[in-house]
Amino acid sequence: MTHPVLLKTSQLILAGDLQGAEQALADIADSEGDHALVEILDDIAPKDLLAVMRGFDGSRQSVVNMVVTPEQFARAVILEARYRDRTHAALHGMMNAVLYRDEEMTTEYLEAIGEIEGGYEVLANYFGERDDELLAFAMSGVFSEDFEAEHGHESKSISWLNEKIEEIDEALHEGNSITGSRPKVSRSEIADRDWMETAWVLRYELSDIFEQIVITLRDRLASRVEALEDDETVDSKPKPAPAAGLDDEESAL
Numbered sequence: 001m002t003h004p005v006l007l008k009t010s011q012l013i014l015a016g017d018l019q020g021a022e023q024a025l026a027d028i029a030d031s032e033g034d035h036a037l038v039e040i041l042d043d044i045a046p047k048d049l050l051a052v053m054r055g056f057d058g059s060r061q062s063v064v065n066m067v068v069t070p071e072q073f074a075r076a077v078i079l080e081a082r083y084r085d086r087t088h089a090a091l092h093g094m095m096n097a098v099l100y101r102d103e104e105m106t107t108e109y110l111e112a113i114g115e116i117e118g119g120y121e122v123l124a125n126y127f128g129e130r131d132d133e134l135l136a137f138a139m140s141g142v143f144s145e146d147f148e149a150e151h152g153h154e155s156k157s158i159s160w161l162n163e164k165i166e167e168i169d170e171a172l173h174e175g176n177s178i179t180g181s182r183p184k185v186s187r188s189e190i191a192d193r194d195w196m197e198t199a200w201v202l203r204y205e206l207s208d209i210f211e212q213i214v215i216t217l218r219d220r221l222a223s224r225v226e227a228l229e230d231d232e233t234v235d236s237k238p239k240p241a242p243a244a245g246l247d248d249e250e251s252a253l
Contacts, residue, residue, distance in 0.1 A: 003028075003040050013051050022052050026063040034067050041072050050076040054083070057093025058100070058193070065097045070105070070112035073098055078118050080125065088128045092195070095126050100193040107205050110198070114209035123202070123209070124216045130195050131217050135164070137199055138214050139171055141184040158232075161225045168218045178214060179207035 005024055012021040029037040041049060041064070049064070053076065056062040068076075080091045099106045113119040127134045136144050156164075171178050183204055190196040202210040 003043070005040060006044055009044065009052070010048055013048050018052060018055050021048070022055070022062055022064060025052065029063050029067065034063075037063070038067050038069060038072075041068055046072075046076040047079055047082075050079050053094050053098075054080075054090045057090075057097045059093075061097060061101075065094070066101055068098060070108045073109055074112040074116045074119065077113060077122055078116055080122060081118075088125045091122070092126055092128055095198075096194055099198065103193075106198075106201055110202060110206055110209065114206060114212070120209070120212045120216045123213050124220070126198070127195055131220075134195075134199055135168065135214065135217055137196075138178050138203070138210070139167060141181060143185075143190065143196055143199075156224075158225055158228050161221050161228075165218060165221050165225070168214065168221075172211070172215070172218075179203070179211050 005028055008024050009021045012018070012024060025037060025040070028040060049068070049072065052064055053062065053068070053073075056065055077091070077095065080088070083090070085091065099109050110123070113122055124131065133144060183200070185200075187197065187200050187204075190200055199210075202213065
């Protein structure tokens with residue numbers, strides 16, 4: 001039998017009342033216990049679960065974020081791309097709220113996302129405008145202190161992007177230089193419960209997934225190069241001469 005809260009939650013979400021939907025689910029935890037809520041989250045549509053969780057981060061916790069399982073979270077978070085959030089700020093905050101509610105389970109959540117189709121894209125999106133810094137960490141094993149987010153890949157030249165791609169390719173083909181090297185910094189040194197700690201966990205505890213994220217970011221750089229080259233090709237084509245107007249034809253007679 002379908003629990004009536006599922007229909008109520010869906011209706012509230014359709015009406016735009018995400019706070020009401022979250023409260024309806026929280027009431028289940030209060031009245032029937034966390035285990036009952038976990039069972040309900042197995043039946044709730046992943047898009048509805050994502051809609052509820054997107055409104056919460058480390059500063060605004062939700063009971064849903066506190067009990068969602070790695071598998072449930074992965075099924076929901078994979079749909080984040082539908083929101084077309086360029087900075088992925090909501091994804092970032094929502095993931096931190098879940099990943100670091102219990103640090104002993106951080107790896108389980110990241111692994112569940114990495115194992116689902118499209119998971120590498122989600123994990124790459126999580127780093128948002130920090131992708132350049134993540135790649136620097138992948139290459140060197142340390143985090144740069146002079147990183148400036150406003151100087152992202154959108155402003156880089158084709159030559160700079162190609163050099164970065166070559167650097168990544170070289171590291172990827174150098175045996176296990178990215179995934180097999182020993183940490184140069186300990187987790188406790190960069191334990192920010194945020195993107196740096198997530199990058200560290202991925203690199204040193206989930207190295208196969210981390211390598212796929214690096215490849216995903218490398219492919220995005222290559223796509224950026226192709227787009228810039230296409231733009232240059234269009235700009236270099238000679239512009240057709242404007243057709244002579246009727247007045248010009250009359251003046252020539």
